[in-house]
Amino acid sequence: MIVSFLFQAADTVLKEIIFLNATQKLKGGSLDMFVVNSFGSAFQALFICLLLPFLSKLWGIPFSQLPNYLKDGTACFLNVGTLSRGKQLSSFPYSHFLQKVITEDFLLVIKWCFLRIKVHQ
Incomplete structure (x- = not known):
């Protein structure tokens, strides 16, 4: 860290x-x-x-999966929506x-x- x-x-x-x-x-x-x-x-x-x-x-991370990975990371960072795999977010x-x-x-x-x-x- x-x-x-x-x-x-x-x-x-x-x-x-x-x-x-x-x-x-x-x-x-x-x-x-x-x-x-x-x-x-x-x-x-x-x-x-x-x-x-x-x-x-x-x-x-395969380069073809990078857009989904970035989308999931943004959703987690902003604490909105769900992940592309359908899991609900739970962040601090x-x-x-x-x-x-x-x-x-x-x-x-x-x-x-x-x-x-x-x-x-």
Whole structure:
């Protein structure tokens, strides 16, 4: 579980490093946060689409069954409807909130550790 949050935390730490170094490299100019986040999101979407056939094989899901798998995952995430196999969903209704809280807590710990290391250097 910690590994899954590590990528989000590393992304935020790298963005902070970019913003801290931007004033030096741009000679006083500012870097637009919207542009950085937009490029990051665009590349995430691009690489997920490009890697989807490889990832489905890695997960053991035949590529032809991937649409049903994604539909079932979306139904479970939104806690609506039934699965394609006819089973009723039973999920934790606060799972979205819990995932965000755990991610933010992990991110704060990583930032704190990063700042502590930077201060002691």
